[in-house]
Amino acid sequence: MSTDTATKKRDEFDVEILDTVGQPLLKDQAEVKMAARGCDVFYADHQAIFGVDLDIGKNEIIAMIGPSGCGKSTFLRALNRMNDTIDICKVTGDLTLDGQDIYAKDQDPVLLRARVGMVFQKPNPFPKSIYDNVAYGARLHGLVTNKSELDDLVEASLTKAGLFKEVKDSLLKPGTGLSGGQQQRLCIARTIAVDPEVILMDEPTSALDPIATAIIEELMDELRHNYTIAIVTHSMQQAARISQRTAYFHLGKLVEVNATNTVFTNPEHKLTENYITGRFG
Amino acid sequence: MNKSTQIVEAGLKKRYAREKRFRMFGLISILISLAFLVVLLTDIISKGYPAFQQTYIKVDVTIDSKTLGLTADSTEDELYTASYSRIIRDSLRAKFPEVTDRKQRRALTNLVSKSAAYDIRDKVIANPSILDTTASYWFLAKDDVDVFMKGNIDRDLPEDDRRVKDYQLGWIDQLVAENRLEKRFNTVLFTEADSREPEQAGIRGALMGSLFTMLITMFLAVPIGVASATYLEEFAPQNNKWVDMIEININNLAAVPSIVFGLLGLAVYINFFGVPRSTPLIGGLVLALMTLPTIIIASRAAIKAVPPSMREAALGLGASKVQTVFQHVLPTAMPGILTGTIIGMAQALGETAPLLMIGMIAFVSDVPQGILDPSTVMPVQIYLWSDSPERAFTERTSAAIMVLLAFLITMNLIAIMLRKRFEQRW
Structure with a gap:
């Protein structure tokens, strides 16, 4: 393997990435939750993502890493059509959820986003009470029929997000009054309350301190049993700690996808190695 | 002490002096404006209070x-x-x-x-x-x-x-x-409309005229203005030349002399649509046109200031675009929208020039009972009285100015209270 790998490693300055190395596609296609085939994303004339092929498996955490501006966030936002809000942004290629094309004409973006939830870099609770924050999505989609069901849902979601104990006496206080870490868990609770199938996380802990980060990482590990999670992160330690697979993006191209410990211990691609050893990025 | 510290220290005195000078200028200009305000109010009140x-x-x-x-x-x-x-x-x-x-x-x-x-x-x-x-x-x-x-x-x-x-x-x-x-x-001052006899002249006619006119203006300009601002800011295609042209035109309209709106009202509303002249209806229609650009510009600024993270949060949970706008963006932008509305309405309340063209500069001796009765408005009444030769009208002119100011302050207080209520939603 070592000689094989050595020949595969390309030159450090070679940014002409022809094919993704590693295992972007899962062997057992029944395990695939979301899949991208030849996905390109354009901002007007500027191409941000070049032909990405990637499978995201059921109940796995896949981490996307790469230097700033490499397109990992753009790719993540393409997965629940968040890019639709930007007029000049165009997505081509196939992106599927459970085998269905999410960019198909008859695919409703609202329904898609109910199935593929998102947690953002900066905690963004609504300027409403903690209770209303969590209840918002359920109310929006009419998931509950009465108050006691809603109460239960709010409690269950906050419990899953590991926040309930801390806020059970102040559910009617503003969500914006919580600490940064609590706000981010509130946002996770809010996302869980809609009962999505996939949760996309865009650098969810980059604005948090190490303790809050540890709590959220622990939480993600538990959530993995019920949800598929795709996370973009700048912290390689975080990717190493929480994910099962890691995807490395470079200049809009998917360079390498492998099991996380393979990527961090024995990267196949020279660019990946340079990045994780801190030579750039 | 190294060289750069010495340079910094040498320049410090000058910097502080400049800062002090700037603060002085600010303070002086505020004092001057306050002095003018005091002189103005003293003059109006001392002339006007006997009229009560x-x-x-x-x-x-x-x-x-x-x-x-x-x-x-x-x-x-x-x-x-x-x-x-x-x-x-x-x-x-x-x-x-x-x-x-x-x-x-x-x-x-x-x-x-x-x-x-x-x-x-x-x-x-x-x-x-x-x-x-x-x-x-x-x-x-x-x-x-x-x-x-x-x-x-x-x-x-x-x-x-x-x-x-x-x-x-x-x-x-x-x-x-x-x-x-x-x-x-x-009491006559508050129960009667205008009269040739000073002792029988009151401002109720003008006050009701202003009230009806303002209501028409508000019910037209606020919904249309906020709706336009919302559409342009949230729904209109970005970088579209038609949208750009509309934007430029709205910004230009804000600078159009108000009398032009009066001419437009005369030509379009009265001559073409046959709206009765001299009524709060036509006055409100014309003033709504004049107020619209102010409200649209202020509302757009307020909507633009809503952090994108809030829209993303709602969209990410599966809210539709319209739900996002109505449940999150507009409530958050409401204080700013209300500020724009206050400015626009205050401007409309004090306006006389466009009303010249639509027959609201008139002697009306009956208190209007509705939006279709001939009437005049407060600033016009003040102008008419200031033009009257009788000595007794002098004090009434000042009294009417006081009432107009009270009307304005009441209107603004209501808007500020509304704004506070929206702001208290964290």
Whole structure:
């Protein structure tokens, strides 16, 4: 393997990435939750993502890493059509959820986003009470029929997000009054309350301190049993700690996808190695 | 101490001096503006406060049915048309029997306002049994008496330079001695519309006119303005040349002289659509046009200031675009939208120029009851009164300015309270 790998490693300055190395596609296609085939994303004339092929498996955490501006966030936002809000942004290629094309004409973006939830870099609770924050999505989609069901849902979601104990006496206080870490868990609770199938996380802990980060990482590990999670992160330690697979993006191209410990211990691609050893990025 | 520290230290004094100087300029300009404001308010209030009092005169009146040509069987119509002014005249003559000169007799009748006859008429119609009785009644005094009683006519001036002659002074002195002249709170100012007689002139007509006009303006300009701003900011395609052109035009409209809107109103609303002139409806329509750009620009700025993270949060949970806008963006932008609305409405309230063109600069002696009655508005009323020669209108002009300012402050307070309520939602 070592000689094989050595020949595969390309030159450090070679940014002409022809094919993704590693295992972007899962062997057992029944395990695939979301899949991208030849996905390109354009901002007007500027191409941000070049032909990405990637499978995201059921109940796995896949981490996307790469230097700033490499397109990992753009790719993540393409997965629940968040890019639709930007007029000049165009997505081509196939992106599927459970085998269905999410960019198909008859695919409703609202329904898609109910199935593929998102947690953002900066905690963004609504300027409403903690209770209303969590209840918002359920109310929006009419998931509950009465108050006691809603109460239960709010409690269950906050419990899953590991926040309930801390806020059970102040559910009617503003969500914006919580600490940064609590706000981010509130946002996770809010996302869980809609009962999505996939949760996309865009650098969810980059604005948090190490303790809050540890709590959220622990939480993600538990959530993995019920949800598929795709996370973009700048912290390689975080990717190493929480994910099962890691995807490395470079200049809009998917360079390498492998099991996380393979990527961090024995990267196949020279660019990946340079990045994780801190030579750039 | 190294070299750069020395340079920094050498420059410090200059920097602080500059800062101090700047703060001084700020303070001075605020003090100057405050001084002007104080001078302005003192002037208005000192001139205007006497208008809130009005002189009344007590006259013993015998309601003689013979003079009126009435009997106990007279119909209401006859009661209504009888000449009550004669009774007032006779009562005053009876009070001062020594006056025989024609000119002086006419002056005598003019101690009391012409409204006295209507007061008696209304009393007789309400209760015909007071016919042929004698009683004391309080009537509005004529404006000259009122002005004298308020000390605005100097009795030391030579008689020829005075509006109130020596014989009139004698009567007034006698009436004062008998406690027949009294200053009371001027209710007429708040219950009546404009009149040629200063003592009967009130601002209620203009106040109601302004109120109706503002309501029309608000109900048109606020929804249309906020809807346009929301569409342009949230839904319109970005970087579209049509949208850009609309934007530029809206910004230009904000700078168009207001009289142009009046011309537009005249040409389009009155001449083309046949909206009745001089009414709060047409006034409101024209002022709404004028206010729209202000509201749209302010609302767009407020909507633009809503953090994108809030939209993403809602969209990410599966809210539709419209739900995101109505449940999150607009409530968050509401304080800013209300600020724009306050500015626009305050501007509209004080506007006269566009109303020139649509017939709202008019003498209207009835209080408008709805949006289709002829009416005038507060600033126009102030202008009309300031143009009147009678001395008594001077104080009413200032009083009307005070009422206009009170109207404005009330309107702004309501908007600020609303804004506070929205802001309290964290």
